[in-house]
Amino acid sequence: MRLGCCYYPEHWPEDMWADDARRMVDMGLTRVRIGEFSWARIEPEPGCFDWDGLDRAIAVLGEAGLGVILGTPTATPPKWLVDSMPDMIAIDRDGTPRKFGSRRHYCFSHQGYRAESARITRAMAERYGQNPHIVAWQTDNEYGCHDTVQSFSDASRAAFRHWLAARYASISALNAAWGNIFWSQTYRSFAEIDLPNLTVTAANPSHWLDFRRYASDMVVAFNREQTNILRALSPGRDIMHNYMGFFTEFDHHDVGTDLDVAGWDSYPLGFLEQFWFSDADKLRYARQGHPDIAAFHHDLYRGCAGGRWWVIEQQPGPVNWARYNPAPLPGMVALWTIEAMAHGAELVSYFRWRQYPKAQEQMHSGLLRPDSVTDQGGVEARQAADLIARIGVVTAARADVALIFDYPSDWATQIEPQGQGYRALRTAFEYYTALRENGLSVDIVRNAADAADHALVVAPCAMLIDEAGAAEYGALSGALVLGPRSGSKTPVLTIPAKLAPGPLADLIPLTVARVESLRPGLTEALASPLGGHVHGWLEYVETALTPRLTTANGRGVWYQHGRVHYLAAKVDADSLRTILASAARDAGLAPQSLPSGLRLRRSGTHLFAFNYTPDPVDLSMLTIPAGTQRIHGDPILAPAQFAVWRTTDG
Numbered sequence: 001m002r003l004g005c006c007y008y009p010e011h012w013p014e015d016m017w018a019d020d021a022r023r024m025v026d027m028g029l030t031r032v033r034i035g036e037f038s039w040a041r042i043e044p045e046p047g048c049f050d051w052d053g054l055d056r057a058i059a060v061l062g063e064a065g066l067g068v069i070l071g072t073p074t075a076t077p078p079k080w081l082v083d084s085m086p087d088m089i090a091i092d093r094d095g096t097p098r099k100f101g102s103r104r105h106y107c108f109s110h111q112g113y114r115a116e117s118a119r120i121t122r123a124m125a126e127r128y129g130q131n132p133h134i135v136a137w138q139t140d141n142e143y144g145c146h147d148t149v150q151s152f153s154d155a156s157r158a159a160f161r162h163w164l165a166a167r168y169a170s171i172s173a174l175n176a177a178w179g180n181i182f183w184s185q186t187y188r189s190f191a192e193i194d195l196p197n198l199t200v201t202a203a204n205p206s207h208w209l210d211f212r213r214y215a216s217d218m219v220v221a222f223n224r225e226q227t228n229i230l231r232a233l234s235p236g237r238d239i240m241h242n243y244m245g246f247f248t249e250f251d252h253h254d255v256g257t258d259l260d261v262a263g264w265d266s267y268p269l270g271f272l273e274q275f276w277f278s279d280a281d282k283l284r285y286a287r288q289g290h291p292d293i294a295a296f297h298h299d300l301y302r303g304c305a306g307g308r309w310w311v312i313e314q315q316p317g318p319v320n321w322a323r324y325n326p327a328p329l330p331g332m333v334a335l336w337t338i339e340a341m342a343h344g345a346e347l348v349s350y351f352r353w354r355q356y357p358k359a360q361e362q363m364h365s366g367l368l369r370p371d372s373v374t375d376q377g378g379v380e381a382r383q384a385a386d387l388i389a390r391i392g393v394v395t396a397a398r399a400d401v402a403l404i405f406d407y408p409s410d411w412a413t414q415i416e417p418q419g420q421g422y423r424a425l426r427t428a429f430e431y432y433t434a435l436r437e438n439g440l441s442v443d444i445v446r447n448a449a450d451a452a453d454h455a456l457v458v459a460p461c462a463m464l465i466d467e468a469g470a471a472e473y474g475a476l477s478g479a480l481v482l483g484p485r486s487g488s489k490t491p492v493l494t495i496p497a498k499l500a501p502g503p504l505a506d507l508i509p510l511t512v513a514r515v516e517s518l519r520p521g522l523t524e525a526l527a528s529p530l531g532g533h534v535h536g537w538l539e540y541v542e543t544a545l546t547p548r549l550t551t552a553n554g555r556g557v558w559y560q561h562g563r564v565h566y567l568a569a570k571v572d573a574d575s576l577r578t579i580l581a582s583a584a585r586d587a588g589l590a591p592q593s594l595p596s597g598l599r600l601r602r603s604g605t606h607l608f609a610f611n612y613t614p615d616p617v618d619l620s621m622l623t624i625p626a627g628t629q630r631i632h633g634d635p636i637l638a639p640a641q642f643a644v645w646r647t648t649d650g
């Protein structure tokens, strides 16, 4: 695994570049990402290119021994471009235009901006496509950041109508599929269909889901226009895009089909603060991040572009954008780095090289302080480089468990949560946590077809399933755990004719006759021996099967039919862990209950343990396979420390 950093030569006097490059190399870095916000510098006036600065920056960095990852600059269209084409601006859900003055102010559906994106990409690729220092490209920067996938513009409306016409062929087919007889929503032509925002009360959920699919397809098309140009003009270089954390606005599997490498931007402390975690977890893990945040995304994005993935932005210290921005515990930057290695990353690149004392991110730390003194992140990057060399090559291995997560199911739960906060993404994360607390390694995959070889397959909330999808589940050889809401909707977001779990009922004979969602505090006790509780969601199941677990008043919660399990409720975290451990044992796996906040990860050659807890952990309590040799870490693992074993089969 390599290390790198994100660098903005345009922020610093040119006479600093050579020394910066030398210090990067001394720190153990071999890659540097540049250029993704440089449009105003390289094309200061329409059609007038000034390449000199970027030419020299690439030369200085490359000659120092760094491979350069060059970003196309389309996340920051310059002022002159916006002024020449004001309707390229994205329009938010309230109908308000997004203004110039930060970034990502463009609409993915605007053909004029799409042409500009292709033009600047081609200009850069013609200039640098064959440059020996360029090893890879990044397309744009963080598609969708700052809520910019959905745009409610005139361009979107027109293109959405074409997209619907291509999908449904006739307006009567669309009316029937969406159920537009309801509330007199019937359309006479595609030209009558508007975008689903600003309706008096909720728009038709099928309308929303198609708009979400359409908006995602626009991101795919935008990205593909760039990758086609880059592939033609810069052969042999990897093409990557940087995905975000807990972000599902576009289908990352679809975008990934055009990439060589899925990149992602890992900010464990910022994500902990900004997302759904309890106050107790936010305090317990404030300086480490929740133990599954980085790992969940490593495993998710490993499945998005054929297996290759990078952390292209790694948090190096306090960030500026969360509600609160604590500093990581000493050791965490190195731990996050080695954890990425354990999950199969080819590169970890820190964001950013040096803290920039001006503009929006002046409070965001870097590897260096603004006065160029090496900050804690830089110290730990150097330590990580030494550790990577000591650990050696880490080969991949199929994980114990495949966890299925698909983006359209998450859109479906956002459109129709039915109980506040019920989301496929969050459910996937909670099941992932339960599996990892059992010491299991996980591959996150898009569908059952990608889980054919796993001993255990878990689908926490695969809502939208048609007959073909159900057949893929039927073909699995491993044990299968289906979470509540599985197969509960058709791909157009309507209730299937046979009710939930739709065509999955061929795998386990039951019908979900009714569902209820439960507000916080409204719970149902589980029968002994588990003794936990149902919260949030409970289904009423009709079946001849005898449940393996019921609520205290006899309602079925866990059903099993051969190798297929169905969970008809959300249960507390301990109960979920126990249920999944039992399913894993039935599947021939060897789960082990880990101290909370400790995580194990097995590769083909190594075993890793990461201590996210604020307390020391005694590793002698772990079941470590015979013949392994500990090559790093103490037997009592201090907070923010990790251990590495070499396994004999490597």
Ligand code: GAL
Binding pocket: 141, 142, 145, 265, 267, 313, 319, 320, 321, 351, 361, 364
């Ligand atoms: C990312 C983004 C970077 C920078 C960073 C700050 O979302 O790609 O440009 O803004 O966050 O943490």
